[in-house]
Amino acid sequence: LRQGFPEVILGLGKTPEQVVEILKLVKDRNHPVLATRCNDEIIEKVSKEIPEAEIHELARCITLYRDKVKIPEGMGKVLVISAGTGDLPVAEEAVLTLQMLGNPVEKLYDVGVAGIHRLFENYEKLLDARVLIVIAGMEGALASVVGGLVDKPVIAVPTSVGYGVSFNGLAALLGMLNSCSAGIGVVNIDNGFGAAFLANSINRIGRNVKK
Amino acid sequence: LRQGFPEVILGLGKTPEQVVEILKLVKDRNHPVLATRCNDEIIEKVSKEIPEAEIHELARCITLYRDKVKIPEGMGKVLVISAGTGDLPVAEEAVLTLQMLGNPVEKLYDVGVAGIHRLFENYEKLLDARVLIVIAGMEGALASVVGGLVDKPVIAVPTSVGYGVSFNGLAALLGMLNSCSAGIGVVNIDNGFGAAFLANSINRIGRNVKK
Amino acid sequence: LRQGFPEVILGLGKTPEQVVEILKLVKDRNHPVLATRCNDEIIEKVSKEIPEAEIHELARCITLYRDKVKIPEGMGKVLVISAGTGDLPVAEEAVLTLQMLGNPVEKLYDVGVAGIHRLFENYEKLLDARVLIVIAGMEGALASVVGGLVDKPVIAVPTSVGYGVSFNGLAALLGMLNSCSAGIGVVNIDNGFGAAFLANSINRIGRNVKK
Amino acid sequence: LRQGFPEVILGLGKTPEQVVEILKLVKDRNHPVLATRCNDEIIEKVSKEIPEAEIHELARCITLYRDKVKIPEGMGKVLVISAGTGDLPVAEEAVLTLQMLGNPVEKLYDVGVAGIHRLFENYEKLLDARVLIVIAGMEGALASVVGGLVDKPVIAVPTSVGYGVSFNGLAALLGMLNSCSAGIGVVNIDNGFGAAFLANSINRIGRNVKK
Amino acid sequence: LRQGFPEVILGLGKTPEQVVEILKLVKDRNHPVLATRCNDEIIEKVSKEIPEAEIHELARCITLYRDKVKIPEGMGKVLVISAGTGDLPVAEEAVLTLQMLGNPVEKLYDVGVAGIHRLFENYEKLLDARVLIVIAGMEGALASVVGGLVDKPVIAVPTSVGYGVSFNGLAALLGMLNSCSAGIGVVNIDNGFGAAFLANSINRIGRNVKK
Amino acid sequence: LRQGFPEVILGLGKTPEQVVEILKLVKDRNHPVLATRCNDEIIEKVSKEIPEAEIHELARCITLYRDKVKIPEGMGKVLVISAGTGDLPVAEEAVLTLQMLGNPVEKLYDVGVAGIHRLFENYEKLLDARVLIVIAGMEGALASVVGGLVDKPVIAVPTSVGYGVSFNGLAALLGMLNSCSAGIGVVNIDNGFGAAFLANSINRIGRNVKK
Amino acid sequence: LRQGFPEVILGLGKTPEQVVEILKLVKDRNHPVLATRCNDEIIEKVSKEIPEAEIHELARCITLYRDKVKIPEGMGKVLVISAGTGDLPVAEEAVLTLQMLGNPVEKLYDVGVAGIHRLFENYEKLLDARVLIVIAGMEGALASVVGGLVDKPVIAVPTSVGYGVSFNGLAALLGMLNSCSAGIGVVNIDNGFGAAFLANSINRIGRNVKK
Amino acid sequence: LRQGFPEVILGLGKTPEQVVEILKLVKDRNHPVLATRCNDEIIEKVSKEIPEAEIHELARCITLYRDKVKIPEGMGKVLVISAGTGDLPVAEEAVLTLQMLGNPVEKLYDVGVAGIHRLFENYEKLLDARVLIVIAGMEGALASVVGGLVDKPVIAVPTSVGYGVSFNGLAALLGMLNSCSAGIGVVNIDNGFGAAFLANSINRIGRNVKK
């Protein structure tokens, strides 16, 4: 464990008891901690047992830390773009992870391709970011459009939003992997955490550059 | 067979001999005819045996008729939009079918999402059309973008252009079926003919409307 | 938002609170509104909070408007054909959407291919329509049969009705995309809304034709 | 090996040498023999080496026998129905197998669903048969239509005819397995032989019934 | 509806109210009736509302008739073979359907390939049947083994019994369609009804044969 | 590289030049070597350039060694069972690999489930082996049958033999993984080498057991 | 049933009543018995009805025996390696099965590839085992890494741990079947029992070797 | 087109004539150019028509430029890691693209997981890089192992190397997307170009950082 780096717990597949136990353990080690993919049972149990834990309903996440995470020098802005309402939990998981890892975050939500003008109205946000995370379900076309507008690293997160032949995010994943905009890195369906983790490792390059 | 309506032959899976035979038969009945999906062997054989047949290399099609097809009154423009070079054969198959069926056609080629500005520069073409056919491979995002810009009937044709997880057009097909732009009708992969056929039946509504 | 055009909300993946909130918002703007894919919780909540909202149980939809939608001049009939009992919710979603968008609708239900004579007994309904929507699950053969009987635009909606290798509508979707009847436009599984939206844009051509 | 029952060789995956060798062996045992799925190389080699072998080009089959197969008492007619030109090789493989096994065969070709009236014009053929084999590619809807018209055993053979999402016959297979007409037995894609084999075992029931 | 032929209702996807309503309707027409795929709610509701209905728990079926079905002259035995305990509901659905349609039925249960000797110990049952239905999940090998032992019509029913890559019956389905034993007719996963329906139409040949 | 252990080269995806080069290199190191998956070009080139190399046509393999491989003490017999003619190349690849690794090999070919009696006639061979490799395409049922007859380690190799929904070996693979006979280890499609490698590591246990 | 060999019951798909009944039956025959895949209802019912039954919560298993299983002479150690917390139920099912079959078991848990150093720190455990079982979900890379480190029989069990394109264990299964480390035998997803069964049959070779 | 930035042509799906034409056009504009996925026909034609073009056989690429690309200040090393011989063309395509875009490149080839020690022996190369590209076919486990060893951005490229259930790279793709090592960005199968493009956009961050 690196100094200051938060511990991350994947709530998915863990019992509320297990999550509480790990949270307490890490807390005692005086370490910031983030738990993702927490269902209602986990959230309820943690709220009761560890009142100082912060619950992030929409993101289905829990955080626990003593001192607010400081943004290290040299970090650029990470822009988190999402297509529709259903993509919000994944977007918020990414945002929270980015913040816990010390990244300044900008959000641009609800700019799906069906109303593409909203994206263009916020063009300066795209220009202002160092790394972009694009989160979309259904056909995932938003990643291609964003990728075509910037020359910066774009990380695409397909989400399970949709029905029928969206196949729980597979259609969006395939769309993103086949994007005609070159150089988009794709992560697993709904994996907001993974995208943020990668964005952070990219963003830190600015920090490590010998001036 | 309706009066003036061309006969259509699917070359795929037919021997050059079979295609020549059918072409001659229909020609003798003095009927316009269109053969699609003709490979090199078919084209060579037909060129030799029926010199008056018109070869459309890029479209992989053959036409044969006595009098040029007349555009019936009341028909609107059909706009055929395609994403990249690889989509041209499918686009041209659609164009040819539309023309043989008596539709005025406008083309807008090479406006893939990676260079989306080219699409916007031609926005008036979109406004000018009655029906739009969007042809794209890879992730097929172009259909969503076009669908978001107009309120007219949009027919989407996924193409087998791409590699890896494009799965010979499946990714584009799924993208189009899941489009966040409402009301796009999708046809089989590479089926330029089917899209044109549907566009024609839509366009004819203008003709049939009692004034 | 175009004048008189209803707002459409996709209930799927929204909480009852979210749906109520949006409905109230749009209602205050004095705009007709249609909510699709509303589950029991949404319907219950809306019934309680917005008593003037109209519940359409079978269609799983909610509508809310002040003045009944007027059918614009020049609109033709849209015929909604369905195969079996299980397809009714999708068919009714299409019907409701069509009506909210100002289309005269005719229904022809329960005419699956296993009892094909019922379809033929209603042949005049097919002749009488301007656009046809065919809704079927299992193997989806109804679309091919209808497509073979008419020269009009046919929109096919595969449904998730079936079991085993129906794969929740995939078999019907593939059947419709591969239809040997040319020129059928296909939408996503269970997407009655999308089919109606496309049918409306086609039907409006009659309206827009310059006389 | 039962008395009079022909030996069957699957040519697929065998070298011309292997096929010739087996044919000679069986011939020496004075046994009727049928070789299916024979490619050009096999056919050429056999023609040269065993001139008395009968080549069935369209069916891609070879037969070799001394005395013409006799149709046993009690056998009914097997009707082989096919949808389009591309299905002919599979249909002919079925016909040949049926004949080699001693079944009277009736053919009804080119009655695909897009021109369904041709099927109805031959309705008496359906009534006249004891067992029906339906052979179709693309969406395979023909099986459902036939199954809805008769109460007799129907065996469906999906073929690899089609392109795009026909997935080499998979779409037709799924269509047939999901048929809303009850009681259709399905065999592997392009398996005309297997369908004929099953039809024969059904037809023989008539023979075996104790009067 | 043919004289004496039972009405069949597919319970799957119907509400208890709908099933009760149809049952009462058919009963009033004095017609035998079979309802398949009835879940607990349907069974409970029917038990209460129509006490004379017969519940078949294991088969998940309901029957309702006045006079016991008579077995017509000329019918042979149908043997229903199943592999394991999990296949019983499908097997019993087939048995019940066969009986309602007037077929003498023999059962041979729990003879899966892992203990193949049990099948051989009952070899005379195989010889005694006119038609065989083989019901198996997991890898479905039982169909191949039975098909290799008899020359009679074999109908194979894959079941959704299994886990992991059984893919809810897909593995068994593929196994049966690829069987190296020629001439097996396959129906949809868990479709005991369809297999019985086909077996009945085959068995009736014996009845219809002109003596 | 362990003493005496042969080097193995995967010919698939290598040019003839590359294979020749590696073969010469290893030969110079005086090491036995086996090349698998060698196509005609590789075989031709190697025959010409390294005349002392041994070509195994059917197995598509090449071997090259100075001293014949000795069978170490304590090794048991490995029985290689295959279903049909098409499986022979895979079976022979397994046999050759086993021999190069120092295992006594017994063969039992052409015992597919459609003629299951041939397997039973050779029952003593099953009893006599220490490890069994079962190689089958199509539905792969042979693995289940063999697994049900013995308590020894069974390794199953699905082959790409078949057509239609055999999906190039996928059906056989799924069948083997779902086998109702417990404890069968499965390898990749057509991977005779891998099965032999595993069988050898199992067989060597006998050698390593401290007596 | 061999002397001393435990009876094994698959709880999956059985009612609590069925499991209790079988357990009592086998117990009366004075036979050790293992029930796998037991859900909460089964466990509760068995605890109440058969108090002497031993419940293994984590493994979802139940055992029942009179005398502790003795480890036969000649058996080596089986090492059960697992990647993460989610894999524990499968790992414990394997361990329990191995023990019931008389194998000495060593465990090496939580050594997933993301923290590969933990595996290397326990290298001597790998050297000490006769057979290895590797249990992993997600991408299943652990099997390849372990397979590359040892020359012993490795059995790989993919688990359904993961989300998105883990497809409930399919990704891990494919990874293991494609492993670049030669000679890994793979079993069905989550099939800890099957892996243990195979490991036992391998381990017993040591026992059977004639000294 | 940005100053100095090379034009990139995808050779796949283009005729030799088309490639030559585009190459000449760009060359005349005095712009560096890279053509990827060039088959033998393209390479031959270009060699003849544009002798100054540089052919990269292994990478299947062609480059054409006047002045050698300069590496801009602030760029870090990109490490390209590959698993086996078959992955070389993809690796070389990545290397060439990186160089054309002005990145210092380090190579680490042939370090597949089956011989993992080779990777560890080169650990300092991993430490020395700013961005890592991991290229592997079969099960793609190499990406997980590398991702577990470093905290830097890792881009994974699945390749179509393998056979059977490698499904032309799908297994590797799924493995990489499911990696238990957090924060790996994945591109399409065989897309060495895309990975390099993304790596370059990441590497340039160092350049753009305001010091």
Ligand SMILES: Nc1ncnc2c1ncn2[C@@H]1O[C@H](COP(=O)(O)O)[C@@H](O)[C@H]1O
């Ligand atoms: N939402 C998430 N999606 C994918 N991986 C995650 C997620 N949250 C946490 N992880 C990973 O899971 C690890 C923790 O797993 P565990 O030890 O099972 O709690 C973290 O170090 C992350 O690498």
Ligand SMILES: Nc1ncnc2c1ncn2[C@@H]1O[C@H](COP(=O)(O)O)[C@@H](O)[C@H]1O
């Ligand atoms: N049943 C439906 N299926 C597919 N799309 C729908 C459906 N109902 C509404 N939509 C689309 O979803 C949009 C509303 O999405 P939202 O803003 O998330 O409520 C509408 O404008 C429609 O384009």
Ligand SMILES: Nc1ncnc2c1ncn2[C@@H]1O[C@H](COP(=O)(O)O)[C@@H](O)[C@H]1O
């Ligand atoms: N278990 C079943 N599986 C498949 N089809 C069935 C089943 N039970 C009944 N059917 C078919 O469904 C029809 C009745 O459908 P419905 O009118 O919706 O009740 C019957 O006539 C049968 O053809």
Ligand SMILES: Nc1ncnc2c1ncn2[C@@H]1O[C@H](COP(=O)(O)O)[C@@H](O)[C@H]1O
């Ligand atoms: N037929 C085969 N199938 C699968 N793997 C093989 C085969 N033949 C050889 N191999 C493996 O491929 C390795 C050699 O690969 P290479 O260094 O590319 O020649 C051998 O050590 C084996 O592990």
Ligand SMILES: [Mg+2]
């Ligand atoms: Mg870009």
Ligand SMILES: [Mg+2]
């Ligand atoms: Mg639109």
Ligand SMILES: [Mg+2]
């Ligand atoms: Mg039509």
Ligand SMILES: [Mg+2]
């Ligand atoms: Mg029928």
Ligand SMILES: [Mg+2]
């Ligand atoms: Mg048989």
Ligand SMILES: [Mg+2]
């Ligand atoms: Mg066994």
Ligand SMILES: [Mg+2]
């Ligand atoms: Mg190893």
Ligand SMILES: [Mg+2]
């Ligand atoms: Mg890392």
